[in-house]
Amino acid sequence: MAERTGCVVVGGGPAGMMAGLVLARAGVEVTVLEKHGDFLRDFRGDTVHPTTLELLDELGLFEEFAAIPHAKIRRLVARTEGGQRIAVADLTRLKVRYPYITLAPQWDFLTILAAAGEREPMFRLLRNAEFTDLVRDGSRVAGVRYRGPDGDHELRADLTIAADGRWSRVRERAGLAVTAFRVPFDLWWFRLDTSGAVEESVLPTSADGRLFVVIPRAGYVQMGCLIPKGADAALRAAGIEPLRRAAAKAIPVAAEAASRLAWGDVKLLDVRLDRLSRWHLDGLLCIGDAAHAMSPVGGVGVNLAVQDGVAAAAMLARPLLDGTLTERDLAAVQRRRASAAVFTQRLQRVLHRALGRVVTRGEGLEPPRSLVRLLDRLPALGAIPARLLAVGRRPEHAPDFARR
Ligand SMILES: Cc1cc2nc3c(=O)[nH]c(=O)nc-3n(C[C@H](O)[C@H](O)[C@H](O)COP(=O)(O)OP(=O)(O)OC[C@H]3O[C@@H](n4cnc5c(N)ncnc54)[C@H](O)[C@@H]3O)c2cc1C
Numbered sequence: 001m002a003e004r005t006g007c008v009v010v011g012g013g014p015a016g017m018m019a020g021l022v023l024a025r026a027g028v029e030v031t032v033l034e035k036h037g038d039f040l041r042d043f044r045g046d047t048v049h050p051t052t053l054e055l056l057d058e059l060g061l062f063e064e065f066a067a068i069p070h071a072k073i074r075r076l077v078a079r080t081e082g083g084q085r086i087a088v089a090d091l092t093r094l095k096v097r098y099p100y101i102t103l104a105p106q107w108d109f110l111t112i113l114a115a116a117g118e119r120e121p122m123f124r125l126l127r128n129a130e131f132t133d134l135v136r137d138g139s140r141v142a143g144v145r146y147r148g149p150d151g152d153h154e155l156r157a158d159l160t161i162a163a164d165g166r167w168s169r170v171r172e173r174a175g176l177a178v179t180a181f182r183v184p185f186d187l188w189w190f191r192l193d194t195s196g197a198v199e200e201s202v203l204p205t206s207a208d209g210r211l212f213v214v215i216p217r218a219g220y221v222q223m224g225c226l227i228p229k230g231a232d233a234a235l236r237a238a239g240i241e242p243l244r245r246a247a248a249k250a251i252p253v254a255a256e257a258a259s260r261l262a263w264g265d266v267k268l269l270d271v272r273l274d275r276l277s278r279w280h281l282d283g284l285l286c287i288g289d290a291a292h293a294m295s296p297v298g299g300v301g302v303n304l305a306v307q308d309g310v311a312a313a314a315m316l317a318r319p320l321l322d323g324t325l326t327e328r329d330l331a332a333v334q335r336r337r338a339s340a341a342v343f344t345q346r347l348q349r350v351l352h353r354a355l356g357r358v359v360t361r362g363e364g365l366e367p368p369r370s371l372v373r374l375l376d377r378l379p380a381l382g383a384i385p386a387r388l389l390a391v392g393r394r395p396e397h398a399p400d401f402a403r404r
Pocket of ligand 1: 010011012013014015016033034035036045046047129130131132163164165166168169187224269270271287288289290293294295296298299300301302303305
């Protein structure tokens with residue numbers, strides 16, 4: 001027997017949870033399918049930006065969010081090979097309600113969205129529910145098939161939203177064409193126990209010619225080390241000692257754990273940057289990384305995914321409730337959100353080229369002196385990268401019906 005719902009959202013990440021919550025607040029019957037049993041994946045980004053904080057406020061969820069342990073980052077600081085700290089972006093110069101980026105475990109952020117959703121009568125989150133295929137009525141997408149703990153199901157819906165991330169199975173099954181951009185590096189992803197506090201940073205830390213992304217968590221630090229694309233096997237063959245030394249130098253309070261690091265603890269993450277030229281088919285819309293996979297550079301993907309989720313729900317709630325939804329409505333969502341994705345990806349590609357050179361040469365981060373002097377002399381310049389990274393293009397607001 002096929003089940004039925006108004007909208008099925010595939011993927012309980014930032015894009016899917018936000019879309020599901022806002023649609024449910026409009027009174028649309030929503031089912032979110034999440035293939036994992038919990039949100040505890042350690043390779044989710046942890047940054048929550050000023051625009052998302054404002055959205056949480058509008059949704060009446062800011063206090064809950066503020067109660068979870070988090071760090072506030074007001075200046076984006078890069079640490080160079082020589083140990084110098086360079087403030088590249090200054091969020092305190094922004095005219096926004098929350099002039100800082102928070103670093104909070106994404107599983108806590110998603111738990112708040114899930115709990116808010118579950119307070120809505122029209123919302124249902126199915127965990128351990130993995131999308132397997134699309135259901136079609138002729139050329140129209142009419143829902144999904146998924147595998148749950150109790151077997152295979154068919155769920156029919158007026159709209160299917162693909163929010164299943166950068167490896168989106170939905171977009172693959174839909175046959176939507178993807179344009180992929182070259183990314184010059186991959187990430188080694190590992191955690192190290194710490195014996196003291198670690199300074200929070202969104203920008204890389206350079207040590208022994210390597211660049212590290214550093215995410216402090218309670219009792220340990222989550223680290224990403226940028227390596228040239230495709231170099232994983234050769235670097236592993238050369239031995240782990242250089243990585244241990246560089247990680248210990250980057251985070252001295254993790255030196256003891258770094259000395260015990262083994263290759264089995266180091267996961268290779270394939271960094272991708274791509275986008276769909278068309279985000280929709282009749283009955284199907286892709287959002288978040290499923291429409292435009294973001295790299296970790298700048299820590300902007302979560303924010304963009306959240307904004308896509310809000311915009312899609314705000315624009316599609318009415319036609320879904322009235323039963324008038326057409327592909328034109330889906331195209332309007334893409335028109336509204338694509339420019340923000342394209343703009344941010346362009347920015348990431350510029351940063352990729354610069355970082356790619358640093359990673360390939362293996363000399364570490366040492367920005368030109370002229371740039372450092374300029375930032376020193378004209379601190380107001382720090383507002384420009386702050387705006388680009390922390391606010392971005394076309395921030396979205398909660399529609400009236402979703403405000404609490
Ligand atoms: C290593 C790394 C670090 C990053 N760090 C940051 C950062 O610090 N800040 C930042 O803003 N961005 C960061 N990004 C980018 C960011 O993670 C993404 O842009 C963002 O998570 C996109 O959100 P999403 O909801 O579209 O997709 P996702 O967060 O990928 O969520 C997709 C969800 O769909 C579920 N799913 C997948 N397949 C299925 C299926 N078949 N059936 C059901 N469910 C399924 C997944 O389990 C997941 O919960 C990072 C990216 C990488 C690779």
